[in-house]
Amino acid sequence: MSSTSGDARNNVIVFFTDQQRWDTTGAHGNPLDLTPNFDRLAAEGVHVENSFTCQPVCAPSRASLQTGRYPARVGCFRNDIPLPEDTPTLAGCFDEAGYDTGYIGKWHLGDTDTAGPVRPEQRGGYTDWLAANLLEFTSDAYQTTLYDGEGRAHELPGYRADALTDAALDYITRERDAPFLLFLSFLEPHHQNQRDDYPAPEGYGERYAGAWSPGDLAALGGNSAEHLGGYLGMVKRLDECLGRVLAALDDTGLADDTVVLFTSDHGCHFKTRNDEYKRSCHDASIRVPTALRGPGLDTGRPITRLVSHIDLPPTLLEAAGLDVPAWMDGRSLLPLVRGEDDDRPNDVLVQISESEVGRALRTPRWKYGAVAPGRDAWNTPCADRYVDAYLYDLENDPHELRNLVAEPAAAEVLGPLRERLARRLAETGEHAVVDPAG
Structure with missing residues (x-):
């Protein structure tokens, strides 16, 4: 993997949330001021206004973001299918270019018989590891267990999103000689599976209960009346965590050399379209908040064309100064950022499984x-x-x-x-x- 821009190899951070609808952000008109840090990221950088997952369920969406390929082509077309060990990946590209590569949080692409440790062969090429295969089953709101590269369990204190952010700040601020790729993967605002609940930080769910409802939920209901307050409280805390990451980049002088991508794996329709939360073609399931900031991305101009998750890995590679491999299905967004003419279709393809x-x-x-x-x-x-x-x-x-x-x-x-x-x-x-x- 060669550099396309000489010695300008930028760091990359992916701030990745789970099951977050696009309309939870102020940049998309949410009235509750939940996301001032995301909104600033979008205003200063590139707001991808129409951003869509290519599969509205956890593992397939994650497989696409780790490979730049459609889930059915990778083989991970539903949950409980591990990422094939011989699959070329985003982290592999960065590793080949001499980057440090780190992964923190939820993985959901390992063997199905373990919720916790992930075998090295199934870590997608990441060399620094602090994660759980199924974080929803090894953690709760104030109890977080992650596993290091040797498979050892680590109990992290505090609210789960804060704990992952603490680990990320430790990774970002380390002394190192090489640039880094950090993939920071939260569980929030996904529901807590064991009790079908959205556990926000203490006091946050109450703050937003009954405060606002998007049009589809106002009309169709589902179980949103019970859970939307907690869900929005989780979104608020995630944005506070994003603010901490951006502040750390400023404080360490890394902001000018670091590409930051914020996105989510899919949305949430609160049991309005089927008997669970996603796995449907509706925007509540497939449309997600996405923004980028960093070198070459500080334009303040949005991308209004429709963008798929498969376009994000090639974008990160080009923004870091690396070649985009031919095996990726997606196309970098950098030509759109630069305002160049582009012949790509203004539509997105979504694959749906399980339902x-x-x-x-x-x-x-x-x-x-x-x-x-x-x-x-x-x-x-x-x-x-x-x-x-x-x-x-x-x-x-x-x-x-x-x-x-x-x-x-x-x-x-x-x-x-x-x-x-x-x-x-x-x-x-x-x-x-x-x-x-x-």
Whole structure:
């Protein structure tokens, strides 16, 4: 892996949250002032206004961010499938270029028979390790257990997000001779699985209970009335942790040489679209907050085109001054940042598993989703035929409350969207027919 910009090899920090909706941020119009640090990051750097996961469930989304490839192509098309040990990765690229590479927090790409330690062969190429395979099962709000590179357990004090941030600050401020890549992976604002709850820091859930609800939850409810306050309290604490990381970069003089990416693995629909929290084509599941700041990224100009998670790893490599390997499916955002003409399509492809074998196309106006009839959503990574299932006019129905797929007037729209989805599938190696329902 060679440098594309001489000796200018920038540090990289990925600040990665879990299950965070895009509309929790002030940059997206949230009225509660939950995210002043994210909003500042977006205002000073590059706000990716329309950012989408390519798979709305933990492991597949994480596989994409570690590889720059679609989940079905990697093989991690659902949870409980480890990242294949021979898969080339983002960390491997940075390691080859002489970087220190560190991972802290939740991994969710290791062997399924352990929640805690992850074998070295399954760590995606990261050399400095303090993580748990399934952090939701080795921790609680005020009890955090992570495992080091030797597999030894470490009990970290304080609220979980604060504990991970403390570990990150220790990593960032170490004396070192090489640049670094740090992937800091939180569990917040994901629910606590053992009791189906959103445990915010003490007092935070109460602060935001009943304070605000996005349009889809106001209309559909789900279990948001019970849990939204805690969820928003967790978002607030995450932003405070982001502020601590940004302050540490300023205090150590590293801010001018460090690329910071903030994003999340997927969103949360609070049991409004199916019987759990994600795994659907709706924006509540797939749209996430994303912003970048650092050398070459301090433009203050947003990217308004639609962006997929697969575009983020190549962006980090180019922003660090490294080549982007041909095996990545995504394309760097740096040409868009520089204002260059770009022929990439203004849409994103989303793969859906576990709840259905589905594929969706998100365009600026339309959400089109298709499913594979009768296919086993747990064991089937893809299909040779999909049929119409969802159509939303996002211009007139931004909260996706009216599925138009069966409306006679939708036929004129559906035909081009089927063709567009089929082309996007073919680009990923999935040659499938996309047909009308029935």
